[in-house]
Amino acid sequence: MYGNETKTIIRFENVSKFFGDFQVLRNIDFEIRIQERIVVCGPSGSGKSTLIRCINGLENHQHGNLVVDGVTLDGSSQTVNRIRGKIGMVFQGFNLFPHLTVIQNLTLGPMRARKMKAKEALELGMHYLERVHIPEQASKYPRELSGGQQQRVAIARSLCMEPKIMLFDEPTSALDAEMINEVLEVMVELAQSGMTMVCVTHEMGFAREVADRIAFMDAGEIVECSPPNKFFTAPDSERCQQFLDKILHHEDD
Amino acid sequence: MRIATLLLAALLLLPGCSSGQWGWYVVNPATASGMTNLKFLLGGVYYTVLLTLTGILISVVVGLLVALPGLSKIRPLRVASRGYVEAVRAVPILVLILWVYYGLPQLTGFAISVFWAGVIALALSDSAFEAEIFRAGIQSIGKGQYEAAHTISLGYGATMRYVILPQAIRRILPALGNQLVYMLKMSSLVSVIGMQELTRKANELVVVEYRPLEIYTVLVLEYLVLILVVSAGVRWLERRMRADERG
Ligand SMILES: Nc1ncnc2c1ncn2[C@@H]1O[C@H](COP(=O)(O)OP(=O)(O)OP(=O)(O)O)[C@@H](O)[C@H]1O
Ligand SMILES: [Mg+2]
Numbered sequence: 001m002y003g004n005e006t007k008t009i010i011r012f013e014n015v016s017k018f019f020g021d022f023q024v025l026r027n028i029d030f031e032i033r034i035q036e037r038i039v040v041c042g043p044s045g046s047g048k049s050t051l052i053r054c055i056n057g058l059e060n061h062q063h064g065n066l067v068v069d070g071v072t073l074d075g076s077s078q079t080v081n082r083i084r085g086k087i088g089m090v091f092q093g094f095n096l097f098p099h100l101t102v103i104q105n106l107t108l109g110p111m112r113a114r115k116m117k118a119k120e121a122l123e124l125g126m127h128y129l130e131r132v133h134i135p136e137q138a139s140k141y142p143r144e145l146s147g148g149q150q151q152r153v154a155i156a157r158s159l160c161m162e163p164k165i166m167l168f169d170e171p172t173s174a175l176d177a178e179m180i181n182e183v184l185e186v187m188v189e190l191a192q193s194g195m196t197m198v199c200v201t202h203e204m205g206f207a208r209e210v211a212d213r214i215a216f217m218d219a220g221e222i223v224e225c226s227p228p229n230k231f232f233t234a235p236d237s238e239r240c241q242q243f244l245d246k247i248l249h250h251e252d253d
Numbered sequence: 254m255r256i257a258t259l260l261l262a263a264l265l266l267l268p269g270c271s272s273g274q275w276g277w278y279v280v281n282p283a284t285a286s287g288m289t290n291l292k293f294l295l296g297g298v299y300y301t302v303l304l305t306l307t308g309i310l311i312s313v314v315v316g317l318l319v320a321l322p323g324l325s326k327i328r329p330l331r332v333a334s335r336g337y338v339e340a341v342r343a344v345p346i347l348v349l350i351l352w353v354y355y356g357l358p359q360l361t362g363f364a365i366s367v368f369w370a371g372v373i374a375l376a377l378s379d380s381a382f383e384a385e386i387f388r389a390g391i392q393s394i395g396k397g398q399y400e401a402a403h404t405i406s407l408g409y410g411a412t413m414r415y416v417i418l419p420q421a422i423r424r425i426l427p428a429l430g431n432q433l434v435y436m437l438k439m440s441s442l443v444s445v446i447g448m449q450e451l452t453r454k455a456n457e458l459v460v461v462e463y464r465p466l467e468i469y470t471v472l473v474l475e476y477l478v479l480i481l482v483v484s485a486g487v488r489w490l491e492r493r494m495r496a497d498e499r500g
């Protein structure tokens with residue numbers, strides 16, 4: 001199994017998506033290889049969330065091909081069911097299950113979807129809770145945790161499915177400044193462990209540190225996609241440069 | 254319980270300021286015949302409680318089974334659910350009781366016991382309301398919960414059972430409690446087909462003793478006590494579930 005072809009894990013081929021008459025994604029051509037760390041940024045409403053939500057079947061595209069881990073997504077529940085367990089996702093608003101304790105949040109998927117025994121699932125859950133540095137919170141309920149802790153639980157919940165790909169949709173945007181770093185730290189560790197990651201984020205420090213490539217989206221298109229060095233110093237597109245000026249300037253404030 | 258005592262006290266004081274004559278002897282536990290009558294009246298508690306609990310159990314299950322297709326993306330399922338709710342809600346409970354007990358056997362060829370006729374009529378009638386309550390409860394859960402369930406590979410059944418319904422039920426618990434109280438009161442209508450529950454017992458005793466005021470007052474108190482017990486139970490459950498989430 002050699003060659004680039006086998007290493008590609010996500011492939012967008014001329015993918016378009018509409019919400020009614022409104023085109024959210026325009027002819028997206030994009031390949032992501034195994035173990036690649038992609039950061040996606042761009043202005044609000046540019047289609048970043050929609051792009052990554054297509055990867056795990058939370059949204060369906062209408063035109064073009066989207067192949068994820070060898071499965072061509074055609075909008076049917078069969079194809080989505082084959083891949084969604086392999087793709088973890090972390091949301092801006094955490095989306096933890098409020099009626100379950102932290103450890104129950106983590107073991108639900110392993111027990112009910114992966115059919116693991118309770119004891120095994122518990123061990124797995126504790127393992128990942130340690131990886132996000134909060135094993136002592138196992139028996140608390142989500143509402144008893146800080147935002148940063150909740151987001152780390154959400155990351156651990158995804159990891160408990162032992163996914164091949166992790167998607168992040170602005171995981172730190174809902175957090176107070178002092179909690180952003182504890183979440184980014186966990187994400188950096190995850191990146192270093194070789195996880196394939198697609199992160200929508202405007203944390204440019206994080207992007208610089210871990211991204212293999214940074215994609216800039218605008219109006220439903222991937223306008224620019226290059227390694228951090230090039231992205232920050234010499235982006236090809238005017239729109240990308242303007243966007244960078246805006247957010248990097250903002251970061252300096 | 255305090256309310257019940259107050260009300261009882263008020264009723265006992267009433268004779269002083271009215272021209273009516275109270276004849277509490279008829280249910281006076283100190284006398285042998287009063288005791289017998291009281292026991293006879295209280296004998297209805299069993300069937301009232303049994304009717305109510307069986308009825309609510311069935312109606313909650315039916316209500317949920319009607320609510321779920323009502324939330325489906327598939328239009329015919331939604332229409333069927335809507336149609337059921339509208340149709341069942343339009344029939345008065347008393348009419349439904351009579352229809353099930355006297356009408357249904359003609360249709361099916363099988364006689365039906367008074368108890369099951371009552372349970373079926375009460376449950377059917379209530380299920381339309383339960384369906385509406387479940388629908389509202391399930392709709393109140395944000396789509397983020399479904400998306401999180403999607404990403405951990407839960408199917409529809411598991412998502413409902415472990416993620417959506419536990420949260421929805423916590424939210425609709427007060428409404429479900431109301432339905433239980435309502436069911437308890439409506440069970441009195443089953444007396445018309447001869448069910449030996451509280452109201453029927455009271456009616457029968459009135460015919461013999463001809464003391465409607467005292468006997469029906471006892472009946473009122475019987476329902477009041479049962480309903481206060483139910484309310485306390487529901488509140489306890491609510492508190493427990495809330496405590497649950499705090500750990
Ligand atoms: N379910 C939907 N129905 C209709 N329009 C939608 C829907 N979801 C998103 N959109 C629209 O599609 C566009 C892209 O949305 P998307 O959420 O992908 O943008 P985004 O880049 O993630 O923005 P943000 O930075 O605000 O999260 C927006 O204009 C949005 O209003
Ligand atoms: Mg978004």
